[in-house]
Amino acid sequence: DAMVIQNPRYQVTQFGKPVTLSCSQTLNHNVMYWYQQKSSQAPKLLFHYYDKDFNNEADTPDNFQSRRPNTSFCFLDIRSPGLGDAAMYLCATGGSKNTEAFFGQGTRLTVV
Amino acid sequence: AQTVTQSQPEMSVQEAETVTLSCTYDTSESNYYLFWYKQPPSRQMILVIRQEAYKQQNATENRFSVNFQKAAKSFSLKISDSQLGDTAMYFCAFMNGYGGSQGNLIFGKGTKLSVKP
Numbered sequence: 001d002a003m004v005i006q007n008p009r010y011q012v013t014q015f016g017k018p019v020t021l022s023c024s025q026t027l028n029h030n031v032m033y034w035y036q037q038k039s040s041q042a043p044k045l046l047f048h049y050y051d052k053d054f055n056n057e058a059d060t061p062d063n064f065q066s067r068r069p070n071t072s073f074c075f076l077d078i079r080s081p082g083l084g085d086a087a088m089y090l091c092a093t094g095g096s097k098n099t100e101a102f103f104g105q106g107t108r109l110t111v112v
Numbered sequence: 113a114q115t116v117t118q119s120q121p122e123m124s125v126q127e128a129e130t131v132t133l134s135c136t137y138d139t140s141e142s143n144y145y146l147f148w149y150k151q152p153p154s155r156q157m158i159l160v161i162r163q164e165a166y167k168q169q170n171a172t173e174n175r176f177s178v179n180f181q182k183a184a185k186s187f188s189l190k191i192s193d194s195q196l197g198d199t200a201m202y203f204c205a206f207m208n209g210y211g212g213s214q215g216n217l218i219f220g221k222g223t224k225l226s227v228k229p
Contacts, residue, residue, distance in 0.1 A: 033217065043219050045217070048216065102159075103156055
């Protein structure tokens with residue numbers, strides 16, 4: 001059974017048009033992460049939530065926002081996507097005792 | 113700030129042979145966790161093995177084992193009896209052990225492993 005689910009798997013958006021990626025989890029984990037992964041590169045942490053406590057990485061552009069309305073769901077909002085934002089976006093969850101992170105299958109974002 | 117370094121961008125190994133992937137890290141923390149993740153082409157990131165820094169014994173999971181050298185800040189992954197399905201990107205990752213907002217998972221740049229028949 002899938003434990004971290006990302007929707008959609010593939011997303012095409014227009015340059016400058018806001019887009020939202022979603023992530024849900026059935027693990028009841030406190031921590032939810034969003035990573036950006038470009039081709040053949042390491043995942044880059046954008047931000048994470050510990051419960052409702054939001055933690056933004058210092059170099060995450062303002063164009064990227066996130067919402068976590070409850071434990072199960074977390075959203076990544078890209079307010080004005082540029083061509084450089086085309087990437088795989090990975091959602092992951094982690095327990096409060098720093099167990100390993102569990103990843104979703106990712107959403108591949110294309111900007112046209 | 114913590115950093116994770118993987119110095120081998122690509123490696124290849126013959127099926128059934130053994131291969132070792134290298135990873136070094138830098139931290140001033142004493143309590144942390146180390147992981148190896150596998151990412152097959154166009155597929156999900158999955159955990160291969162994890163090591164708690166306070167444990168001296170090296171972690172082992174079936175054909176996968178680590179050589180954890182805390183003083184040297186080294187964390188290598190050994191894959192024995194390599195299989196074609198082991199072909200993937202392998203990422204070394206670090207998480208500090210204090211939890212909460214400091215529990216970030218930081219990745220190295222990855223090593224692309226190809227297992228050849």
